[in-house]
Amino acid sequence: MSKKFASEDGSFKRQVSSFRETISSTHPIYKPEKGRYWLYVSLACPWAHRTLITRVLKGLTSVIGISVVHWHMDEKGWRFLPYNESNKTDGKESYKPSAGLKCEKDLCVSADVDNHSIKYGIDGTIDHNYHFQRISELYFKSEPEYAARFTVPVLWDLKTQTIVNNESSEIIRIFNSGVFNEVADSHPDIDLVPKELESQIDEINSWVYDSINNGVYKTGFAEKQDIYEKEVLNVFKHLDKVEGILKKRYETLKSTHSSEEEIVKKLYLLGDQLTEADLRLYPTIVRFDPVYVQHFKTNLNTIRSGYPYIHLWLRNLYWNYEAFQETTNFNHIKWHYTRSHTKINPLSITPLGPSPNILPL
CATH class of the missing domain: 1.20.1050.10 (Glutathione S-transferase Yfyf (Class Pi); Chain A, domain 2)
Structure with a gap:
């Protein structure tokens, strides 16, 4: 794969998100309900990471389920792990920062990592809702004529089977708004935007x-x-x-x-x-x-x-x-x-350092 990220002048231009709805008790369609909404993310993506942090901070881990794409993105974009009855889960997995990685002292060994590996709960998850193979299928289900890139995060409505929002800055504002307070796991006394x-x-x-x-x-x-x-x-x-x-x-x-x-x-x-x-x-x-x-x-x-x-x-x-x-x-x-990013790193060699990834306090 040799994916082009820069424009003709050699500079990077980020795509503008196209699904920009919100959730509120007064919205004609998207009203707050427990179990109605689903978050599709990559654990590698910093934009998706924002939404995952907010989901935990606001006590929404049992309110909004998640599906996690495989860490490797190929020429067709983000993909899920293949579905079968033995790996059926409820989307409430907990992802720990060192899960599945062999370490010698504080040096992480990645020599046995395969871009096509299928380790459930380690490399990613299935699509819990439709058993799709790709994020792109989710976009086409919501908008058959969709013609832009297939990005994460995606906030999905299971009731209308459409994308509510795919702009991370707006998703975290939705989560923080208090709209889910009545059905949240807990009522954390935290307002990220006082x-x-x-x-x-x-x-x-x-x-x-x-x-x-x-x-x-x-x-x-x-x-x-x-x-x-x-x-x-x-x-x-x-x-x-x-x-x-x-x-x-x-x-x-x-x-x-x-x-x-x-x-x-x-x-x-x-x-x-x-x-x-x-x-x-x-x-x-x-x-x-x-x-x-x-x-x-x-x-x-x-x-x-x-x-x-x-x-x-x-x-x-x-x-x-x-x-x-x-x-x-x-x-x-x-x-x-x-x-x-094989254009940047054509041999796909992953550096061992820094050691450790984050220092203690």
Whole structure:
């Protein structure tokens, strides 16, 4: 496979999502119900990762089921594992970050990984609802004339058998809105977009998305040297900006807290609470050292070596929040990028490092 990601001028252009409905008690079609909606994701995809984290944080793991595509994306796009009666499950699988990977000390051995391997609950899942082989079939079921790329995440309505939304930023807002509170597993006292911080969250999200979340892709898929250099410098310029925000926040906390542990647990981008701004930045940062540094050539520095406050913030989220740790699957992340983008990595060799994928607090 040699898939073209860049446009004619050598720069990467991301596709705009086309399904943009919401769910609410006042919506004429999409009303909140337990078991009605389904989330289709890749554990490798940072955009899908946002939705998985929010699903856990908001207590929706028994409300909204999930199906996970195989980590390897071929020329036909994302695929599911083949269905048979013996692997029938309810879509409530729990994905742990090291599941199925052999490790010697802290070096993960990937020599026996096969792009076509079928290990249920490790390489992915079946499509629990229609037993489709491909995400593309889901798109065609919803819209027979669909002609764009088949992306994840997909928020699906089992009642109308259509895609509700395939824009991750809107899906996480739906999950956070409280629309499912009455049927949620629990009632976590967490609002990722509190009204008093909404404008600040939107402002941070705008440049984090363009220059960091999407910036690493614009860097990695650039097909001309001058475009690559412009984009990689922009990524690090904005990582420096994040570092400055977190450093200032750390110093403020240090003046009011004597314990380092207390400081770390309140180290967020806005105030002393977790917000959507943290959640949207995390999937890129947790992939940065394990993948982007070598695969997308964002190698002017690493998070662990060059950004002490971002590194502390990252480890706070990973080690202190189950929602972040249990949805971060380094296997899928490393295997997907290094073995699906054959134009970037034609031999599909997956680096062993960094070691470990994430450092302890």
